[in-house]
Amino acid sequence: MLRPRVFSPFQLFIHAASWIPLILLLINFLGGTLTANPIQEIEQRTGQYAVIWLLLSLACTPVHTVFRFHPALKVRRALGLYAFLYAALHFLTFVFLDYGFDLGLIWRSISNKPFIIVGALALLILLALALTSTQKAMRQMKTRWKTLHRMAYVAGGLAVLHYIWAVKTDLRLPLIYAAILFTLLILRLPIIRRRFLKRDSFKIKNQ
Amino acid sequence: MKTIRSSDITPESMYLSRRRFLKSAIVTAGAAVLTACAPGLVTEPQATQIAPTSPPETGQGLADELGDRATSFTDITTYNNFYEFTTEKTEVARISQELITSPWEVSVGGLVNKPQTFDLNDLIMKFTQEERIYRMRCVEGWSMVIPWLGFPLNKLLAEVEPNSDAKYVRFESLYDPAQMPGQNAKWFPWPYVEGLRLDEAMNNLTVLATGIYGKNLLPQNGAPIRLVVPWKYGFKSIKSIIKIDLVDKMPTSSWMETAPREYGFYSNVNPDVDHPRWSQNTERRIGEVKRRETLFLNGYEDQTGDLYTGMDLRANY
Numbered sequence: 345m346l347r348p349r350v351f352s353p354f355q356l357f358i359h360a361a362s363w364i365p366l367i368l369l370l371i372n373f374l375g376g377t378l379t380a381n382p383i384q385e386i387e388q389r390t391g392q393y394a395v396i397w398l399l400l401s402l403a404c405t406p407v408h409t410v411f412r413f414h415p416a417l418k419v420r421r422a423l424g425l426y427a428f429l430y431a432a433l434h435f436l437t438f439v440f441l442d443y444g445f446d447l448g449l450i451w452r453s454i455s456n457k458p459f460i461i462v463g464a465l466a467l468l469i470l471l472a473l474a475l476t477s478t479q480k481a482m483r484q485m486k487t488r489w490k491t492l493h494r495m496a497y498v499a500g501g502l503a504v505l506h507y508i509w510a511v512k513t514d515l516r517l518p519l520i521y522a523a524i525l526f527t528l529l530i531l532r533l534p535i536i537r538r539r540f541l542k543r544d545s546f547k548i549k550n551q
Numbered sequence: 552m553k554t555i556r557s558s559d560i561t562p563e564s565m566y567l568s569r570r571r572f573l574k575s576a577i578v579t580a581g582a583a584v585l586t587a588c589a590p591g592l593v594t595e596p597q598a599t600q601i602a603p604t605s606p607p608e609t610g611q612g613l614a615d616e617l618g619d620r621a622t623s624f625t626d627i628t629t630y631n632n633f634y635e636f637t638t639e640k641t642e643v644a645r646i647s648q649e650l651i652t653s654p655w656e657v658s659v660g661g662l663v664n665k666p667q668t669f670d671l672n673d674l675i676m677k678f679t680q681e682e683r684i685y686r687m688r689c690v691e692g693w694s695m696v697i698p699w700l701g702f703p704l705n706k707l708l709a710e711v712e713p714n715s716d717a718k719y720v721r722f723e724s725l726y727d728p729a730q731m732p733g734q735n736a737k738w739f740p741w742p743y744v745e746g747l748r749l750d751e752a753m754n755n756l757t758v759l760a761t762g763i764y765g766k767n768l769l770p771q772n773g774a775p776i777r778l779v780v781p782w783k784y785g786f787k788s789i790k791s792i793i794k795i796d797l798v799d800k801m802p803t804s805s806w807m808e809t810a811p812r813e814y815g816f817y818s819n820v821n822p823d824v825d826h827p828r829w830s831q832n833t834e835r836r837i838g839e840v841k842r843r844e845t846l847f848l849n850g851y852e853d854q855t856g857d858l859y860t861g862m863d864l865r866a867n868y
Contacts, residue, residue, distance in 0.1 A: 379641050380622075380630035380837045381693055444841055453830040509828050512691060513809055514638045514738065 354415040355422070362426040365393045366433075383441045390434035391463075391510075395503050397427035398470075399524055402500055406531035409540045421477055424496065428470040431503070435467050459509035466502035469495050497532075500525050615684045615696050617850060619836070622695040624764050626837050631771040632689065633790060634739055635724065635731040647770035650730055650791070655775050661721070661796035664712035671775050675761055677710075678702035682765070683758055685781035687788070688820045688849050694834045699779055700762030705753045707795075713749065717797035720752040721745075722778055725791045739809060745789040746802030746816065747780065748858070756781055756854050759792070782851040784818045815868040819859070820849035824868050 351359070369389055372378050378385040401423035404416040438460075443450045454460040473493055475481070482489050504525055507518040530536060613621035631643040657674065660666035669677075680700050688694040708720070726742035728734040734741045751757065760779045761768055768774040773790025780787050786806055806814035813827050822832050822845040833842040848855050859867075 380626035381835065383835065383840070384693070441840075442835075442842070446842075449833060449842065452832050457825075457829055459828055513806075514634075514736075516738070 352415060352418065355419055358419040358422055362397065362423070365389070365430075383437065387434060387437045387442060390430050390437060391507065394427050394431035394434055395500075395507055395521055397423055397430055398496070398500050398503055399521060399528070401427055402496060402525070402528050406528050409531060409537055424470075425474055425477060428474040431467050431470050435464070459506055462502050462509065463506035466499045466506060469499040469502070473499070497525075497529060500528075613684060613698050615686055617686075619686070619696050621684060621698050621764075622837050627695060627697055627763060628769050628771055630837065632691075632785065633771055633773070634733050634736070635741075635743065635791070636733045636771075638733065638736075644769070644771040646732065650770040650774065652768075652770065652775040652791075655793075657776060657792055657795060659707065659711045659795045661798050662714050662717040663797050664714055665710070667711055669707075671761075674702075674707070674759075674776070678706050680761060681758075683756075683760075683779070683781075685756075685779060686849050687779075687781065687785050688834055688845065690784040690786060690814075690818070690826060690831075692829070692831070692834050693837055694843075695837050698764055699758065699760040700765060701758040701760035701779065703755055704757045704759050704778070705755070707759065708752065708797075711797075713797045716799045718749055719798050719801055720747045720749060721794075721796045721798050721802035722747075722789045722792055723794040723796075724789055725793050740805050743789060743805050744802060745778065745787055745804045746798075747787075748801075749797070750858055751780070751855075754855060754858065756851060782820055782848040782855045784820060786814070787818050817859075817864070817867050819864060819868075820845060821847060821864055821868075823847070824865050 369378075369386065373382070373386070376382075401420055404420035404423065407413050407416040439445060439450065443453070454464075473496060476485065476489065476492060485492065504518060504522045507521065508515060511518055531540075615621070629644050630640050632640060633643045633647065636643045636646040653671070655671040656668050657671065658666075658668040680702060683699045683701060685697055685699060686694055687697050704720075722745045724743035725731070726734060728741075747757070758779045759776055760773070761776050763769070763772055768777065770791075773788075773792075776792050777790040778788045778792065787804075801816055804814070804816065806818075807816060820831075825831050831845055834845045835842050846852075
């Protein structure tokens with residue numbers, strides 16, 4: 345079935361869990377508990393969520409391959425769209441809250457500062473993927489759809505790089521994300537993936 | 552035993568309203584011009600003055616010499632970079648509360664004629680504690696206005712008499728992982744070390760602070776004694792100092808050791824010299840929404856610009 349009309353409990357769980365950070369952010373905002381520097385806090389939290397949800401989305405296929413957990417594939421698109429939601433909020437916070445839509449100021453801050461450009465590229469990729477995330481786009485683009493959506497890994501790499509470049513010195517968390525992304529990529533390599541699939545005498549198709 | 556200061560027996564709200572009371576008295580006396588000429592060098596008022604109370608949180612009546620209002624006590628004491636405890640700014644206050652700050656000794660030595668170890672209480676008794684309302688600009692792009700209480704470092708240095716070989720001052724923070732759990736992290740070279748050129752250390756703006764808003768420093772702000780160098784990025788203002796040495800070679804600060812390409816010895820606030828990864832053009836003053844233009848030497852060019860005459864500040868970042 346290509347278009348499930350009823351959400352499974354697992355899908356419901358994923359959707360609910362994906363809204364929680366945003367709801368908490370709103371509660372903290374309304375309660376005035378977003379630290380002494382609330383704009384930066386919003387910026388950092390939304391950026392953090394974007395990376396986490398992108399990694400979760402990228403983890404779906406490997407989780408399916410390794411653990412035979414089929415429901416993972418059913419939430420891959422939703423997780424990717426939530427990653428885009430948080431990335432977009434992160435970007436809007438930067439442009440409007442942090443820099444007050446002062447284009448001159450933004451330009452002074454980003455020209456020759458690659459970390460922001462790298463982040464913007466990741467967002468552009470996620471935008472393209474979000475726009476082509478419908479069943480209709482999938483049908484129309486045929487094999488090109490798959491090629492395009494593999495760009496999700498590129499977005500993941502750029503997002504993690506953006507994060508690494510943005511932190512002052514304590515690289516522990518961004519490096520953990522980098523390690524997770526690297527592992528997910530390894531698991532997607534055809535040679536590795538085939539081994540897992542063979543293990544379960546699963547018909548090799550798609551890849 | 553803790554030293555009792557005038558401010559310790561005055562509630563903060565009274566302290567602030569007293570300041571306002573005094574200010575209006577000064578204005579009435581037509582002496583406002585004089586205070587404007589001595590930016591940030593207003594001395595501690597007498598504790599006997601009684602005035603009606605007012606909310607302390609706003610920092611009303613307290614402002615730096617540019618007229619910018621002091622950041623609230625809450626913000627100053629809950630948003631802290633103090634990696635000795637944690638890298639989580641909002642957690643520092645909680646984790647640092649148990650820090651034992653009394654008794655506390657500061658040893659001052661190296662290339663000096665009279666090396667000495669001072670008890671903190673003696674330092675406070677010995678040198679008049681002045682109020683200095685300074686801007687604090689963090690290298691991360693945010694800033695505060697903080698009413699410090701302290702004394703000029705040059706008074707302490709005069710006491711130990713640096714000899715003619717002394718060219719730099721090296722500062723060291725407490726190293727005690729049992730009390731400072733952040734020091735268990737291996738990625739940072741503990742103890743925290745900072746340094747100044749001797750003339751920077753002798754500059755009148757450079758102070759050793761022991762209080763904020765007329766109260767003893769809280770652990771999260773570097774209790775019981777810390778450096779404040781207002782024209783440099785905040786990390787230069789080393790906290791919880793136990794050792795000060797006069798040396799002949801430029802000390803390597805912890806940040807220089809951690810990331811030499813990003814953090815230099817001088818680390819002067821400078822909108823024209825970016826951090827390699829992010830711009831230093833603007834900053835967000837805590838409590839404000841709109842970004843501000845960052846000022847050269849954090850607005851203290853008149854008092855400190857001479858220190859860097861003829862120097863390439865891009866090379867000497």
